Amino acid sequence: MAGEDLSPLIARARAGDRAALEAVLASVAPAVHRFGLRMCRNVHDAEDVLQDTLVAITAHLGEFEGRSSLSSWVFALTRSACARRRRGLANKPKADIDRLEEPVFAGPSPEAQVADQELASALSAALDGLSDEHREVILLRDVEGLTAPEAASAIGISVDALKSRLHRAREALRAELRPVLEPRLPARTTCPDVVALWSKKLEGDLSASDCSAMEEHLLGCPACGAACHALKRALLACQHVQSGPIAPEVQAKVKAAVRAWAGPLAG
Ligand SMILES: [Zn+2]
Structure with a gap:
């Protein structure tokens, strides 16, 4: 729709x-x-x-x-x-x-990874594991593809409130999917919160300089690289959630x- x-x-x-x-x-x-x-x-x-x-x-x-x-x-x-x-x-x-x-996940998808049944059922369980508030924003924004203002209007909250709820929800989704998607890599104490940064980038809210600083960090840090990759895979998989x-x-x-x-x- x-x-x-x-x-x-x-x-x-x-x-x-x-x-x-x-x-x-x-x-x-x-x-x-x-x-x-x-x-x-x-x-x-x-x-x-x-x-x-x-x-x-x-x-x-x-x-x-x-x-x-x-x-x-x-x-x-x-x-x-x-x-x-x-x-x-x-x-x-x-x-x-x-x-x-x-749930049934639609195929075939352009990304072979997304067809991965393990990821599909992990995503399903992860969505079920979220709070109602978090699940709802992920469904509207990342599954149904509403824009942030559209999702905010559907829920009846401000766009800013929607975005901060969405960032927390994506972090929760990533945490649920962590055992499936991310190798256990030691993060450095100086690492930025790349998952939050990435989520902001998706909403167009990351400044150009913050963005290039993040990209640079990702290149040199396996732990953050893996975390970002995992979030990207999870959100891509969201676009393929189907109900049959x-x-x-x-x-x-x-x-x-x-x-x-x-x-x-x-x-
Ligand atoms: Zn890092």
């Missing part, structure tokens, strides 16, 4: 074109489902989140004025649906919850819910 220009379809959907509405929903559904699976971490809640979100999009499309990006708006609605689920879940016995199956296709029966259920809502308007 990120980067895709759906505005012509949205304009038609807002004008009451039912086929355009369904095309918009079909286009955002995979990302909504993936986010729901990763945030709720169980299949049934992810289906409910998908259904609630698509119905909410249908109900509120008339209020979407394109001032924020579509991604920000859709994920803001998805987050609300997730939060409602989780509040409801607090009262539910654990045994009722179907755990998420091993949405089951046909779920699609049909969601479609029926949307129809039930939109039906009277369709004329």
Whole structure:
């Protein structure tokens, strides 16, 4: 969904074109489902989140004025649906919850490393190991590819707050993946925090002089070189996180819910 220009379809959907509405929903559904699976971490809640979100999009499309990006708006609605689920879940016995199956990682990827199944399942476990706050920013920024301002808007925090949360989340992700991705190398006490620097560089927030100082350090320091390489691999792997296709029966259920809502308007 990120980067895709759906505005012509949205304009038609807002004008009451039912086929355009369904095309918009079909286009955002995979990302909504993936986010729901990763945030709720169980299949049934992810289906409910998908259904609630698509119905909410249908109900509120008339209020979407394109001032924020579509991604920000859709994920803001998805987050609300997730939060409602989780509040409801607090009262539910654990045994009722179907755990998420091993996710499917899409292939083939241009990077042979990313296809590495070991990395794929390590990444999956690492994402599950993050706090909700950290997982959420990684999902929005590094998995779904929202820009920092879009992710900030979806969550409802400032861009600065989003970026500092993102840097901490990437450090946590790297720590989770460390046993898989990084050889044990002694870091020197004088080493800069290269993972934090690298994360800042990705957000365009590293000055040219800090950047060249970091690059120079990386060339001469195996420990920091390995740490940076590990973070790069982890974030590259994030871009390939998939949830598999949405089951046909779920699609049909969601479609029926949307129809039930939109039906009277369709004329
Ligand atoms: Zn170093």
